[in-house]
Structures are given as C-alpha cells and as structure tokens.
Amino acid sequence: MASVKLTNVKKVYDNNVVAVHDFNLDIKDKEFVVFVGPSGCGKSTTLRMVAGLEEISGGTVEIDGEVVNDLQPKDRNIAMVFQNYALYPHMTVYDNIAFSLRLKKVPEDVIYAKVTNAAEILGITQYLMRKPRALSGGQRQRVAIGRAMVRDSKVFLMDEPLSNLDAKLRNQMRAEIILLRQKLDTTFIYVTHDQTEAMTLGDRIVIMKDGYIMQVGTPMEVFEKPSNLFVAEFIGAPKMNILKTNLVKEGNRYFVTPCGAKLEVTGEKGKLLADKGVQSGEILLGARPEHILLADGPAENHIPCKLEVKEMMGSELHLHVITEDGTRWIVRVPTIDLNQEQREHLEKNDAELYITFEGKAMHFFDPETEKNLIYGE
C-alpha cells in the first residue's frame, strides 16, 4: 500500500523518439488509476517505467515518498500482471505463484498457505499441479494475477491484462478484478486501450495521446466534462458525434445551428458559457449518441435525415443517419422506448427520420485548439 508520484517523467528512446512527455501524476494510497489511450500513446511505457522495466529518461518516480528511478524492479516492491500472462512454462501453477516467495526465502509452510489462499480466491485450486500449457487463456490470466497477489506488494501494476481474452471472458474477469481490488485494498495502476475497462475499473482515469496526458479525472468527469475533443471522442461508445457549426449568442442565451436548425443551449451549460464569456462564432459541437433524440415528425428544429445503417444491440438500437447536407450522426435509442409503429418504420431502407438534441447535454469545442470551451484549461 503506497502512494505513487510521477514528476516530469519523460521517456526518450535511443532514436530520439519521445514516447512520454512531462508526465505528472499523483496517485494516492489505495487508489485505482487507469491509463487509457490508443496504441502508441505511451501508457504502457509509463507503467513500465514505474515497474523499472524501462529506463526513465527524465523526471522522477516516487513510490511511498522514495525516489525509485535507479532501483531494480525487484527492489521496488511492486507486482505486475502482463498482457501475455508471462507464466513460467516449465513450472506448475503452484510453482509459478510460489516463485517470488521462494526467491525471498519465505518458509515453505507460509508459501503453501499463501498460494492455496490465492488459488482459492481466484478459483484455480484444482489446477495447481498443472503446467500453464494445460490451461485456458482465462485460467492462465488468473494464475498471472495470483502470482502478483501473493507478493503483498505496495503497488499492483496491470498491463492490459484482459486484452488477450475473448469478449465474454473479459467482462467476467473485469468484474473479478473489481472484487479482487476490494480484497487486496492496495494501489493499482492499470493500463488498457479499452475505454469500457477504464470507466468501469478506475477511480481516476488518465487519458493519454502521443505521450501527453489529455485529461485526468474520475470516470464521470471525463465522460461529462471532457477537457478536449480527443477525450470526448475517446470516452463513450459509440463515440461522440462531432459537427462543425455556429454558436450564436443572443443576450444571455446561446443557440447552436446544426443543419439549419436553431437549438437553444439549455440547463447549466448555457450559464457556464456565459460565465466563460464565450462569444458567437464557429465551434465544434459534440453530442453523444444517447443525447440525440428521435423526433416524431417534421417540426421546427427537427432535423430531417435518412437512415443509413442500423445496428441492433438488443437493449438498444444504434442508428447511423445522414442529414440532407451530408453530415453523418449516430443515434442511440433504447429499444424499450420504441413503439410498434416506430419499429416498423425503422425496418424500411432509407427510412425518413427526424432528430433533435438535448440542449443540456451538448459539448462545445474550439475548432482550432480542440479544447472544451467550458472545461478546457
């Protein structure tokens, strides 16, 4: 159990490629922090620098107040789970889990107690005498987690631990990691490229791109108040719709004009825009698929569009629509809200639809800096 502090951490490779720029982050004791971003954004590199597997080119990494830059991984008191499991193939599951304890010369009876306890928590007791090759992917990943669990380390590092599992198993293991976290009650740093994992697991999410931190915040913060366009598009599935349009200020009221409609910005958002002193001008309007509404029929401010693609997800329907000026939108409709008439209408190819926006759930970005006009620094 420990805090982790990264100050101006930098990674420059031999060929002068900068993988991580000035990374600053304070991770509190027992916090679960998730690094998320597309591949090549430097999230794994940062984690490996914390682990000591990658040399730190600049800045400092502190674990529990102690600078660990020059410490070997074995001296940092960390545990790590790898994407590809990295089990020792010549050892049984028991020996795999016991490996670190044997290196520390822990008495065998203590090792036995710890290994069996971990195996019980992970549900792999019956496989303890098997070799890794006789296990399935999910079981192997459990062994890898078990190996990290028995160490009682200060920080638990996970590098895309679920990426090699199939979708169903991934959901199951995700839930198990949440349970595990409650049991272990230690500091976690978790790397993933999957925003769902980041949202569901993290106390705080660090969204990275090209070696820079884009935003740090709780799942709700990054979802509701994305500080820039990248975060807005990265978090949430299907991704946020973005449209270049105009913001019009009339007195203290703000309007947006997508596809010829004129929609008022309602709720807190309007007030916040006024507080920031935002003037009329071109903006990027962001609207999440669930915040675009299907309207009944032609009316003022209802944007007419055609249905292009329909994705049935079971509980919800993803409609890909195209407006008259060629803009494409994704609309997310809960299936339960659709009446029989609407369902039949949606069955038709090129069905005519009308959409409108929830005024209180719009996002506004500067077209040049791509920063959020309200929440961007």
Next chain:
Amino acid sequence: MKTQENTASMKRHMGLKAASRISNTIIHIILVVISVIWLIPFICIVIQSFRVQPTGMTRYLFANPDAEMNEGLAIKFGFDNYVNLWKSDFPKWYLNTFIIALVVAVVQTVIVLCMSYTLSRFRFKLRKPMMQFMLILGMFPGMLAMIILYQVLKDIGLTGTNAIPGLILVYCASSGMGYYVSKGFFDTIPKSLDEAARVDGATRAQVLFKIILPLAKPIVIYTVLTAFMGPWGDFVFAKYVSGITPSAYNVAVGLQSWLATTTMTSNYYTMFCAGGVVVAIPVVILFMCLQRYYVEGVTGGAVKG
C-alpha cells in the same frame, strides 16, 4: 453421378498415395546407401581393432591372401590390442584428453550461455558492431593464429609438459564466439518472462538460471556436447602445443604418433584402431544419454500464442 465423382476422387487419392510411396522408397534407398558408405570406415576400424597380429596398414579385412602360402599369416581375432592399450601410454593420453575436454566443456558452456543471454537480452552500446566483428573474426580459420598462439603459450610456459593447461586456455579463450545458436534460441523465449521474473524479485543471474536455462535445455545440451567434442577430437592444436612431450599428448596426437614413424612402417596399426574405438565410446554414450533432451516445444503455454 455422385458415385462417379467419388470413385474419381478415390482414384486420385490412390494415385497420390502410390506416388508418395514410390518417392518414399526412393528416398529411403538413397539414405540407406549413404549410411552404408558412411559406416564402412567405422566397421573396418572395429574389425581391425580385434585382429591379434601387430601389423602395419593392410589392404584386407577378414582374410590375408598371403595366408594360402604361409599358415602363420592367417588372421586371428581377440582382445589383445585392448589389453595392450592399457599397458601403453594410452591411459595417460586418455586421461589428459578427458581432463581437457571436461574442463573446456564446463567453462565454455558457461561462457557461451552467459554471452548468448547478454547479447539476446541486454541493449548496450557497440552491441551490434561487436556481433558483426565477431562474425567476421569467425570467418578466419583458427589455424591462422597457430604460430602466434604457440609463441604466446611458450612465453608463459604453457607448452610441452604444461600443454594441458595451455590447451585448456586455447580452447576456452575464443569460446564466446560460438554464441550464435544459443542466442538465436534465447531470442525465441519471450522477453516478458524475464520481466515477470525480475518483477518477482529475481536478479539477472537468477533469471538466467531459473527461467531461461530450464527452458533452453536442448540448447544447453547442444552447447555442452560441442564444447566437449572440440577438444576431445582435436589434433592440430594439441600436436604443436604438446610438441615432443609424450606425457602431454592427447589421444589424437598419441595415436597418430604410433603410426607416424620415419619409415612409415609401424606395427601398431591394429592397436591404433583399438584406441580409436575406445575414444569413440564416451562420445557415443554421451549422445545416447543426451539425445532425449533434443525435444521441442518446451515453451508451450508461457505466453499467449
């Protein structure tokens, strides 16, 4: 219609089977011929080694054509040569060779494996240039260094009676150059295993000995075998380092000395053959014991394939 198609495909199938049987037969015949050719010298040596009379080299194996005229020349078989071997200098040479080969096998294996692990896992300046340099260096025949090596060994007093430590030094000195095969094998072992072990608290040495080497058993065996075989059968270096001191000969030099007389008519030929057979025995045993480790697939299940 359907049955017709089926018979057609069956015929095609049969044709394939017959063709593969024919090609297999041809391949086997060729292989058998090659192995017979390859085995003939060995068989000759074994047969000669059991001949009782001390003679020089002969043109016959089982029957002496001159025996028709002289009964005394008829070939007799027995173990005399082997008994005589132990009365000669041979045990001393055998021991010399064994000591050299054993020490070299251990030292060279350690050096080669450490070298391979280093080149496979560490990234340091001049790593690539060094590997290229060693590759080029390895293209020169070792014999080129013979004269200067002899001079150096003589200066530090490791020739003649001290030939054994001298030879050990010569064989071990360049052993790091033989890293290619094992480095190639180490490269196939996922790096994340090293990383996992290091996070688990292992030092680099522990990673090598507890994780990598158990996984690289075939290559360790290979390294030991080649390291042992080099000095075991070496003649040239052993010859000039030991010079004219028979007590420092290894088996190859010693056995050759029985044949190399000024008149080229030695009577030790059959004993020489017996010596050859005895030299081959430990190598055969070694291969038989270790060949079962030549198995693949030891890394199964380590990481997601």
